[in-house]
Amino acid sequence: DAGVTQSPTHLIKTRGQQVTLRCSPKSGHDTVSWYQQALGQGPQFIFQYYEEEERQRGNFPDRFSGHQFPNYSSELNVNALLLGDSALYLCASSLRGITEAFFGQGTRLTVV
């Protein structure tokens, strides 16, 4: 049973560019959440998708957007990258109504 998978594992982008990160949830899960983990910090909630809609959003600007597909997989898009967007981006999946979340290994984004 595959867990949560994320791609790519590492990414280097230039300021001002756009990036797309991908996540496949654990088998049987229908809800995907995205978190940003800056160096030395705990993960911070970006947003959550369920039934292909954004259900809740954390304190992140509109440059951060997402999408969920019919197969429950999800993308995180970040536009106009800033140096401060450099972080580990974590995807977590869960079953709607069940709080326990399973995390992927993350995508390490470096903005130069």
Place this chain on the structure above:
Amino acid sequence: AQSVSQHNHHVILSEAASLELGCNYSYGGTVNLFWYVQYPGQHLQLLLKYFSGDPLVKGIKGFEAEFIKSKFSFNLRKPSVQWSDTAEYFCAVNAPRDDKIIFGKGTRLHILP
């Protein structure tokens, strides 16, 4: 707003020592509480969780945590640590029916062999 505070950023212990990692949260209502662990090079894993009932919760690998509502605390304990417990530990909270999990900044635990 909810927040989580972890008292120690970095803890160094010898094998067989006892462990207690402090966690306090700020939230006025009912909460779900978690401890996650991130071993070097691995993904975040759930160590244990508290939703309701017995405030003493047992998790994997001999870890336990005690929810003390009056102190807004959920400290993690292990009577005798092993070298393999070297990892980063995150305390987290979420309100029932809320989608987001709020994490503390984490505690890096280093066990000396």
